[in-house]
Amino acid sequence: MNKLYVGNLSPSVTVEDLEQLFGERKLPAPEQVLLKSGYAFVDFPDQNSAIKAIETLSGKVELHGKLIEVDYSVPKKLR
Numbered sequence: 001m002n003k004l005y006v007g008n009l010s011p012s013v014t015v016e017d018l019e020q021l022f023g024e025r026k027l028p029a030p031e032q033v034l035l036k037s038g039y040a041f042v043d044f045p046d047q048n049s050a051i052k053a054i055e056t057l058s059g060k061v062e063l064h065g066k067l068i069e070v071d072y073s074v075p076k077k078l079r
Helices: 015-024 047-057
Strands: 003-007 032-035 039-043 071-072
Touching: 003 047, 015 032, 015 039, 047 071
Parallel strands: none
Antiparallel strands: 003 039, 003 071, 032 039
16 A cells, blocks of 8 residues: 555645655655645555655654654545
């Protein structure tokens, strides 16, 4: 699964902020970023990139003053 949920985002976070964050952490550029208010869905090119993003970012990195959460995106039907 390559689609990730990025949560606990400040309302002022932009797609560019997220892409810059991934670049600073030497993560591959996401194929797609869908930004909502307070969270985003991010598609990575492969599963290894997704795993690395979770391990590198989740609960460890602040963006606009908030500690972000990163995990696999789970479809509503499976929650």
